[in-house]
Structure formats: C-alpha cells, structure tokens
Amino acid sequence: MSGTPAPDEKKKAAAAAIVEKQPEQGHKPMDVDSEGKKQPDNKPKKFKYPGNTRSFMVNGVTFTIDRKYSPLEGLGKGAYGVVCSAIDKTTGKKVAIKKCSNVFSDPIGAKRVLREVMLLRHFRDQGGHDNVVSLYDLIVPPHNDDAESFNDVYLALDLMDTDMGRIIDSDQALTDKHIQFFIYQILCGLKFIHTAKVLHRDIKPGNLLLNADCELKICDFGLSRGLVNAEPQVLTKYVVTRWYRAPEVLCACKEYDAKIDVWSVGCILAELHGREPLFPGEDYISQLELIFSILGSPSEEDLKFCTNPRAVAWIQRLKKFPKIPFSRVFTGVNAQAIDLMEKMMVFNPRKRFTIDQALAHPYLKNMRDPNLEKVCQKSFEFAFDNVKNLSKEKLRELMWEEIRQFHPDIKAWGTFTKDPAAEAAAAASSSSAAASSSASAASSSSAASSSSSAASSAASSVAAPAGIPVGIPIPKKEGKPDAS
Numbered sequence: 001m002s003g004t005p006a007p008d009e010k011k012k013a014a015a016a017a018i019v020e021k022q023p024e025q026g027h028k029p030m031d032v033d034s035e036g037k038k039q040p041d042n043k044p045k046k047f048k049y050p051g052n053t054r055s056f057m058v059n060g061v062t063f064t065i066d067r068k069y070s071p072l073e074g075l076g077k078g079a080y081g082v083v084c085s086a087i088d089k090t091t092g093k094k095v096a097i098k099k100c101s102n103v104f105s106d107p108i109g110a111k112r113v114l115r116e117v118m119l120l121r122h123f124r125d126q127g128g129h130d131n132v133v134s135l136y137d138l139i140v141p142p143h144n145d146d147a148e149s150f151n152d153v154y155l156a157l158d159l160m161d162t163d164m165g166r167i168i169d170s171d172q173a174l175t176d177k178h179i180q181f182f183i184y185q186i187l188c189g190l191k192f193i194h195t196a197k198v199l200h201r202d203i204k205p206g207n208l209l210l211n212a213d214c215e216l217k218i219c220d221f222g223l224s225r226g227l228v229n230a231e232p233q234v235l236t237k238y239v240v241t242r243w244y245r246a247p248e249v250l251c252a253c254k255e256y257d258a259k260i261d262v263w264s265v266g267c268i269l270a271e272l273h274g275r276e277p278l279f280p281g282e283d284y285i286s287q288l289e290l291i292f293s294i295l296g297s298p299s300e301e302d303l304k305f306c307t308n309p310r311a312v313a314w315i316q317r318l319k320k321f322p323k324i325p326f327s328r329v330f331t332g333v334n335a336q337a338i339d340l341m342e343k344m345m346v347f348n349p350r351k352r353f354t355i356d357q358a359l360a361h362p363y364l365k366n367m368r369d370p371n372l373e374k375v376c377q378k379s380f381e382f383a384f385d386n387v388k389n390l391s392k393e394k395l396r397e398l399m400w401e402e403i404r405q406f407h408p409d410i411k412a413w414g415t416f417t418k419d420p421a422a423e424a425a426a427a428a429s430s431s432s433a434a435a436s437s438s439a440s441a442a443s444s445s446s447a448a449s450s451s452s453s454a455a456s457s458a459a460s461s462v463a464a465p466a467g468i469p470v471g472i473p474i475p476k477k478e479g480k481p482d483a484s
Contacts, residue, residue: 266344
C-alpha cells in the first residue's frame, strides 16, 4: 500500500479480517464443556455477593460475573487460567476476561497473579501505554460474609486478536515494514516498563499480543521484578522462556538488569525474519552452545561480568566456536536489521544495546513517534515481594484491596468474618483429637493455580506508519506451544 489508510478504512479492514475468520479450533460455545458436552443445568455454588451476576461455562469452568458483561466466546484454557471474550454493555467495549480459579490454594501462583494485578494497576494509574496491555476492570468475584469464600480472581483486559507466536507459526507473509513496526512497538512498551523500574523478564512471542491493524501490546507480568535505582539486583534465574533467555540468566549470574529484556527482543527480531527460533535449546547447556555457535566463544574480557565461577569454568572448557556473521545466517535480510540484531544480542550485557540505543537505530528511523516513546513517571514498588511466606489470609487481603481500587463501594476487608466452621474446628482440635476431622473438612481449596498472559484491546491509538499493510488475516489460535 502506498500510505496509511484513513481510520475508518483501517477499522473496516480489521473488521473484515476478523469477521471472515473461520471458527477457530478449540473454541466451544459458552455452555459446552471441554469434552463438548452440553451444560444446560449449570448450577454454580450459591453466593451472597455481589448480587446481580450471570453464570456460564467456558471450557468446563464456571464463570460468575457482573451481568453488565455479556459473554461472546471462549478464547482458551491454559495452566494459569481460562479466558473468554465479553462485551461491557454499559460502554460497548469488548474485553478479555480471565478467570484465575482457587488462586490462594497455591501461594506462588497467588503472588504471581497479585504481582501482575498490582503492576497493571500501577501502569493504569500512570496513564498507561499503547504497547502495554491494560487492566480494564477487576470484576468483583462471588463471595459470602467469610473471607475464605473469596477464592477466584477475574481480570478484564484489553481484547486482542492473536499473539506474535501464532503469526510466526502461520503462513502469513510479513514485510520488513511489518517487522520494523513490531520491534519498534515492543521497544516503546519496554521503555515505559523499564522507566517504572520494572523488568519484564519473560519477553517472548506468546506474550506479545496483536490485532489485525498490527497494533501490539506486551502482556504477562507475573514474572516481573523491580529494578531499584536502576541498579542490578540479586534476582532468580528461573525467568524467561529458555529460547529467549539472556546469557547472564543462563549462567545463573547473581545480578542482571534491563539488558535481559533487550536480548529477548533481539531473539524475536531474528525469529521474525527467519520464521523460526534462533536458539531453540533443549536445556541451558545446549542453549549456551547454540548461542556460542553463532556469536562465537566469549573472550576472557567478556566473561568478567559473570559472577558464577562454575559457569565461567564450564565455558572455558568448551571447544572454541568462531563467530558467524548474522549476514550469513540471514541472507537477503535488510542489513540494518542484521546490525540491530547483532547489537542487541551481545554476550556481554555491558556491551549490549540499551532500549534507547535500539530505538535510535537507523533500522527504526521511519517508525519513530515521540508520543509512543514516553516514560512512566513513577516507579513501581515491589514491597510485598520482599515479604517471605505471605499467608493465604494476607494474600487474600492484598488482592481484595486491589479489587476495591476498582470498586470502592464493596465491603472493606476488615468487615469479613472468619469461616465459622473453620473457627469451630480449630477450637475443638485444641480440646479433642476427634475434632481434627472437622477441621480438615472445614478448610477447602483447590490445587489449580492461576495467573496468565491472557489477551487484550479492541481499539488503540497506535497507527501503522505509512506503507504498512493493515488488516493482516488472523491465523487460527491453535499454534505450536512456546518453549518452556
């Protein structure tokens, strides 16, 4: 196309791409379970609050939400939650609703959901960013007067059409302009995130949501951590899907910083051009060997950043790999794209590009928009993450207070009562061993943990620059899974 279509034309093109889609595999009617069986007599557990709700099934899971949301279709079921699309009848906005069931049965899963909720609300309070998924609502979950009845969390997020992983796996042709625009949007979103002193730590194609107008949003902040005063922090190595992990994470270094996200973007840039992962390692050893097979073995100088002596010793024992120019790996690819890849995928993070350096690279010159390169004015505080062994009750309280930020009229946490049955069982157990069975029967929680990168927005102010085709056909959502 010679230029950017008018907004109405863009909307029509996007709508056409969506409307003409065939029914996607794996999507079931709202009253059909995961085995395709009709659920005409869906009778969810009775709750006293919030009152005016509707219940329906999504992939065998009961959703009970405010009647202002009218369900549209199931979008999928993953390890951390079930997602459906819905429309807010009061505003006409379409959203993705993610149900995280029995959140507090697993403290690690509960902290991940809470972390994502807190981060998304912080971004929302700071004005948000077009390239970061936004939290539209925390829907009041069904509950009674006792705190233990609060077990599920419902997030209403922007609704998007697909994710980058499915685009890469599809037969959809991508031009160099498409790729420039995608990478530019990722970097803009990360600039906003990093200036909030936050590391995403799990940038991968599956966490980059897209719609038919090429608009992109970063999602899934469950593994994010803080970067206080822009200094490297002592952080866990269990981050980032393996194929997109930076060398300092693979080497289990005690410290790393925002450069780990830059490495991941470099891997994605390479994957967009090659249409397959650049470093598809089967474990951390093969992952490092694949990296060295292209980047070459690191020098003694470049190993100085590594704070893990065992990793350094292992690397030094490896056979020496020569560097292979990216121009030999990616023949026929824009030379500026190759140069940007090489600068984002540098073994030594001290020599690797920053987000601002990547944004200023000539490859992205024609994409730049000062309005998108904005910063987050206030840092996010990860105070709760520093508290070890948070109790289920405290996690419930913190999550409830997040919901009250969206619904200040609901009851305060302090007005909840303890589950009478649980209190009676606890009292009886102190005087009679026979009452222990009552205590175990009174406490209930499911083993399924929840938190996810669900999906996200029907409209955005991001506009594809001139020369970028819009109305990309959206592939089926059943794509091969990301590496784990």
